[in-house]
Amino acid sequence: MSAAPLSVAVIGAGMAGRTHANAWRQAGTVYELGLPPVRLATIADAHLPFAEDAAAHYGYEKAVGDWREVAEDPSIDVVSIVVGNALHREIAEAMADAGKHVLCEKPLAGTLEDAAAMAALQEAHPELVLATGYTFRRNAGIAMLAKLAAEGDLGTPSHLDAHYWADYGADPNTPIAWRYKGPMGSGALGDVGSHMVDSAELVMGPIAEVSGAQLVTTITERPVMTGAVSGGRGVTADADAPREAVENDDVATFTARFASGAAGTFSCSRVAFGLPNDKTLTVLGTGGSARWELHRGGEIQLADASSPAGRGGLRQVLVNPEFPYYANGSSMAFAGVGLTQVEQFTYQAHAFLQQVAGITEGALPPCASFADGYRQMRILAAVAESAARHGAAVAID
Numbered sequence: 001m002s003a004a005p006l007s008v009a010v011i012g013a014g015m016a017g018r019t020h021a022n023a024w025r026q027a028g029t030v031y032e033l034g035l036p037p038v039r040l041a042t043i044a045d046a047h048l049p050f051a052e053d054a055a056a057h058y059g060y061e062k063a064v065g066d067w068r069e070v071a072e073d074p075s076i077d078v079v080s081i082v083v084g085n086a087l088h089r090e091i092a093e094a095m096a097d098a099g100k101h102v103l104c105e106k107p108l109a110g111t112l113e114d115a116a117a118m119a120a121l122q123e124a125h126p127e128l129v130l131a132t133g134y135t136f137r138r139n140a141g142i143a144m145l146a147k148l149a150a151e152g153d154l155g156t157p158s159h160l161d162a163h164y165w166a167d168y169g170a171d172p173n174t175p176i177a178w179r180y181k182g183p184m185g186s187g188a189l190g191d192v193g194s195h196m197v198d199s200a201e202l203v204m205g206p207i208a209e210v211s212g213a214q215l216v217t218t219i220t221e222r223p224v225m226t227g228a229v230s231g232g233r234g235v236t237a238d239a240d241a242p243r244e245a246v247e248n249d250d251v252a253t254f255t256a257r258f259a260s261g262a263a264g265t266f267s268c269s270r271v272a273f274g275l276p277n278d279k280t281l282t283v284l285g286t287g288g289s290a291r292w293e294l295h296r297g298g299e300i301q302l303a304d305a306s307s308p309a310g311r312g313g314l315r316q317v318l319v320n321p322e323f324p325y326y327a328n329g330s331s332m333a334f335a336g337v338g339l340t341q342v343e344q345f346t347y348q349a350h351a352f353l354q355q356v357a358g359i360t361e362g363a364l365p366p367c368a369s370f371a372d373g374y375r376q377m378r379i380l381a382a383v384a385e386s387a388a389r390h391g392a393a394v395a396i397d
């Protein structure tokens with residue numbers, strides 16, 4: 001392992017870009033020492049004031065208004081791509097061609113075709129780490145559900161129920177932005193649904209088939225706002241502003257069959273009034289049941305063989321150092337301290353840097369690859385196909 005610093009750049013200084021910027025800064029503070037030092041080099045955003053503000057907040061050397069400056073900078077080793085999905089492919093290709101390791105946000109691309117091209121990049125650049133940002137793979141509670149299911153603590157898992165309901169689009173005056181553009185299936189399904197499906201596979205193994213899908217667009221047009229819009233949350237346009245058509249789904253529901261034979265039921269929404277960030281996974285098995293909820297991130301709920309007879313029901317189990325990721329993942333790693341979504345990004349950044357540095361001893365599980373991101377997009381496309389074919393079953397290859 002080289003002790004030379006790894007120089008990092010973040011492209012996109014919106015909601016998630018700032019979280020990446022923070023994660024690279026924190027990555028070396030968790031788990032064992034041994035990562036090479038990280039140089040916080042550049043933040044790029046098409047709206048330069050966003051880049052400047054993020055660079056100032058998170059201690060990066062430079063802010064630029066054009067991501068091409070990052071591609072052309074020979075000192076940069078590692079790049080986070082954290083912009084709207086339709087931009088991922090062009091930027092990822094340029095970064096890989098410039099010899100940079102890439103951590104690209106989910107969903108991998110704006111279209112299935114773009115995702116296929118991005119997956120092909122790994123073959124052309126075997127020396128690079130090209131990863132998709134499925135941050136919930138680093139959530140201690142979800143990882144615990146996966147461990148319980150895999151180790152037989154829940155008997156045979158027969159059913160997973162998952163939802164990811166958000167309200168960022170519930171207000172019809174929330175302005176049109178990149179999230180509302182693209183093919184059916186790239187809306188709520190591609191945005192929050194992609195996390196939901198990835199977490200489901202982490203717990204239950206691969207999905208073999210989806211069926212019964214419905215995609216619904218409830219708010220069919222939104223106001224156009226001039227100027228830069230980041231995140232979209234809490235931003236409201238005037239009611240008389242001009243409007244543009246929403247192209248993709250506000251709500252998606254479907255069922256699935258896992259390769260194990262277990263059933264899956266899923267729903268996601270971006271127009272769920274009053275529910276800002278409600279992601280929940282429940283696994284029902286022949287010998288136990290377990291549930292994880294994002295807004296109760298410091299715990300799981302569990303009923304298993306250790307539940308006393310006559311006192312059934314889910315009981316609270318606090319995240320503690322026996323959970324995956326938690327020991328050494330926090331400077332206060334004991335039960336009751338809790339965990340947030342932000343730490344997932346730090347753990348992900350740590351794992352990514354381990355991969356880049358070639359650290360295998362004590363390594364965290366590797367990040368999802370571009371091929372994993374492409375497979376995810378095939379599942380989302382199958383859901384969209386099922387909806388277009390009135391709920392027909394669509395197999396996942």
Ligand SMILES: NC(=O)c1ccc[n+]([C@@H]2O[C@H](COP(=O)([O-])OP(=O)(O)OC[C@H]3O[C@@H](n4cnc5c(N)ncnc54)[C@H](O)[C@@H]3O)[C@@H](O)[C@H]2O)c1
Nearest residue numbers: 012013014015016017045046047082083105106135230231
């Ligand atoms: N892993 C997660 O938990 C998570 C959470 C939120 C978003 N995301 C993903 O992160 C990505 C960005 O989402 P967001 O919510 O941060 O979006 P956002 O709209 O808040 O921010 C996007 C930023 O990109 C900038 N931008 C637009 N065009 C650009 C260009 N050509 N070059 C450079 N910058 C440009 C915008 O000015 C804006 O600041 C998406 O792929 C999204 O799916 C992931």
